Amino acid sequence: MTPDAIEEQIARTATGDRAAFGVLYSATSAKLFGVALRVLNDRSEAEEVLQEVYVKVWHNADRYRANGLSPMTWLITIARNSAIDRLRKRREGQAGLDAAEAVADAAPGPEALVVQGSEREKLVGCFAELEEGRAAAVRRAYLQGESYAELAAAFDVPLNTMRTWLRRSLLKLKECLTR
Structure with a gap:
């Protein structure tokens, strides 16, 4: 479905059009599920977040x-933020667990099963243009849900430096993706 068609379905959904909402869901749910699944690495939680x-x-x-951006950007942002919120709640609940129980599975996520095609390849290419540490910081912030403070400590830089890294890296990614 084209971005214009998705925008039309969102506009119709805003008026309470259930049919348009169904079309929007059919066209976008697989990608949004992939985003939630990549962040959470748990199928049942990703399904709950998708709902x-x-x-x-x-x-x-x-x-x-x-506003000139893809409507998928808006939808993916909602999905990513919801998944990160869920992940942070999960981490708070694990605070009392044994350290071995709290370690995430290091196996690759199932995102590859859901997200395919040229958009993914282009994004991978754009990540390759970033400095290695900056690319890792962006992935950890926006795919794994780590906070600025956690990243600053992990990369041994001041908090404001980490914020600058992430902001500049996102601008570079945006520029690359629009080429």
């Missing part, structure tokens, strides 16, 4: 504003 995402979309579709 929460579409509840948010239903209630907030009137807040979407076409």
